[in-house]
Amino acid sequence: MQSAARAARRALLLDEAAVEFRRNGVAGADLIRIARNVGLTRPSLYNYCSDRSDLARQCYFHLLDPLLADLDRAAEAASGLAAVLSFLTAASERDQSHAIIAAELDTLPVDQKREIVTRQTEAFDLLAALIDRGIADGSIRRCDPAIAARTIWGMIAWAPLGDIWAKRAEPSRLSVELPGIVERGVATGPAPGRIEDIEIEDWGALVPPPPVDRAGEIVAAASALFNARGVEGVSLDDVAAAMSATKGLIYHHFATKAELVAASLDRAFELYDRLLDCAERHPCGVDRARAGLALNVQAQLDPAGPMSLTAAAYHKLPDSERERFSKQTNHLLDRSIATMELGNADGSLRLFEAEPTALVSAGTFNFVARWLPVDTDLLPRQVAFEVSTLFLHGLSEK
Secondary structure: OHHHHHHHHHHHHHHHHHHHHHHHOOOOOOHHHHHHHOOOOHHHHOOOOOOHHHHHHHHHHHHHHHHHHHHHHHOOOOOHHHHHHHHHHHHOOOOOOHHHHHOOHHHOOHHHHHHHHHHHHHHHHHHHHHHHHHHHHOOEOOOOHHHHHHHHHHHHHHHHHHHHHHOOOOHHHHHHHHHHHHHHOOEOOOOOOOHHHOOOOOHHHOOOOOOOOHHHHHHHHHHHHHHHHOHHHOOHHHHHHHOOOOHHHHHHHOOOHHHHHHHHHHHHHHHHHHHHHHHOOOOOHHHHHHHHHHHHHHHHHOOOOOOOOOHHHHHHOOHHHHHHHHHHHHHHHHHHHHHHHHHHHHOOEOOOOHHHHHHHHHHHHHOHHHHOOOOOOOOHHHHHHHHHHHHHHOOEOO
């Protein structure tokens, strides 16, 4: 009985930690509040975890393990496609806050980070195996299963981040649209069989030129580091080292790390706007949507690309800056919604609820650089083709 009670208290603790990590990120989480909300004192909290990073590690597995069990159960379905859709139905009822922790992995000790990456890769591989099975049984069109699995996972995991940045990512609305997107996509036409069959916009034409001033150089270097290691995994010393400069130079231009994060986000939103300007030159909804997705994927894979939106970046900002960047996020979302509605009107995209579908689309590329298989030999434009084709045309062999 004591063991059962302890297990129940631990599960309650990890549920409360997930809420707090979602609210303030791992580094900014209030451990005293977590403990108090489950009836523990700060000292008694350490009967369940050794420190903050261990609590984050346990919380990650607490949230991920049910998804792994969902994947195992889904494998019993009659076809590969049915198995994927069964998993999505089950996953829609799960807390996806593990995505918050994933963005701060570089703050964890190496052994804990390695353990999490190994288990997350196991989840990707299980989902990829279901997709591969569907290709073999004819229910799923030919695609790259590893990229497709990570793209689907990104769409699932985007909900808590969309809620943080845009305040509009209601999980129930996202879960309604997601199975249909994964099964048949949002486009009305057939899926292209090869990258040569369609036009994939080239991010290379939009890559920003080298900065002309030192502040710009600092922001560009910081953006690349934040994307590679996460905001909490990068210090101002790291930025200085990457530039072969002194820490004094960084402080000459940015008084705090929060200021540097804000400047990196300003650069990011400028690039996101420029990217959408390019996509919106297409008069047809489906072509505009494909261009926007393909450019976003390539941008995230480029060290010179924009800083990605993470919980840690948001929580690093003061309240006034959070409000400003939330408005910019919603501006981008509204532009994406307009693309969806254009496609609905011209018949190139099927009818669906535009806002949650636009939110789901952000999940296709926000995690791609962090989750890309380490052994992939695909070029960025090929990854962009796989991701955009999945969102637009789904997995089903029509």
